[in-house]
Amino acid sequence: MDSATNSTETATAPDPDASPAAARALVVMGVAGCGKSSVGALCAQALGWTPLEGDDYHSSGSVEKMRQGTPLTDEDRQGWLERLGQLMAAHPGGSVLTCSALKRRYRDQLRAAVPGLRFAFLDLDRATAYARVSQRPGHVFPPSLVDSQFATLESPVGEPGVLRVDATAPLASIVASVTGWLQQQEIR
Numbered sequence: 001m002d003s004a005t006n007s008t009e010t011a012t013a014p015d016p017d018a019s020p021a022a023a024r025a026l027v028v029m030g031v032a033g034c035g036k037s038s039v040g041a042l043c044a045q046a047l048g049w050t051p052l053e054g055d056d057y058h059s060s061g062s063v064e065k066m067r068q069g070t071p072l073t074d075e076d077r078q079g080w081l082e083r084l085g086q087l088m089a090a091h092p093g094g095s096v097l098t099c100s101a102l103k104r105r106y107r108d109q110l111r112a113a114v115p116g117l118r119f120a121f122l123d124l125d126r127a128t129a130y131a132r133v134s135q136r137p138g139h140v141f142p143p144s145l146v147d148s149q150f151a152t153l154e155s156p157v158g159e160p161g162v163l164r165v166d167a168t169a170p171l172a173s174i175v176a177s178v179t180g181w182l183q184q185q186e187i188r
Contacts, residue, residue: 024049024094025114026182029101029156030122031149033132034167035174039122040098042175047182049094057083071148074103081106085113102152107159118185120178121156122167 026049028040037053044051058066062076081099088095088110101107101119111117124132126146134143156162163181165174 024092025088025117026096026178027101027107027110027117027119028096028098028122028178029107029119030167031100031102031124031129031153032146033129033136034122034124035132035171036098036100036122038171039120039174039178040096042171043120043178044096046175046179047094047096049096050091052084052087052091052095052097054080054084054097054099057087066145069144071145071152074105077106081109082113085110088114088117100149101156102149102154104154104156104159107156111161116161118161118182119156119159119163120181121162121164122174123164124167126150128168 026043026047028036028043030036037055040053041051043049058080059076062072062080065072065076084097084099088097097110099106099110101110107119129149130143130146133146157164163178165177167174169177
């Protein structure tokens, strides 16, 4: 099935202040279990951009908090988001970052680091997120934290440079939707 029949997409207008040359960066975002890592890796491969796995840059203290089932705070995320913004800015040829980016202020912090930044929001319901996270034994993020992700999530739908994609669609359809959307915006 193609993405038009199997995935619900909602795109907002590109940011009129963003120049296409500066927009060679994408954040694949959403709650735990939405498929950020898989989608991000495949989008980076398809675009020829550098993949950046956001989870690899959490502090050891944040990793330990998550292992213990303690949600991260805004304070915990502050330095992490700064580092992620620096990493994307260091790849002007293009980068795809996987990052939950749950709050508008987190996304705005990343936008400040990378003008013209785009976001692919992998939208997923709570039950499916919980089921997917439960199937990842040994992962740093336990199922007990899924509710905190939904409590923190501020939907990016309606923000500039955001594509909403149904995270339950087939992986190939999601990747095709995201890369096609980026190509339509002439940022490749």
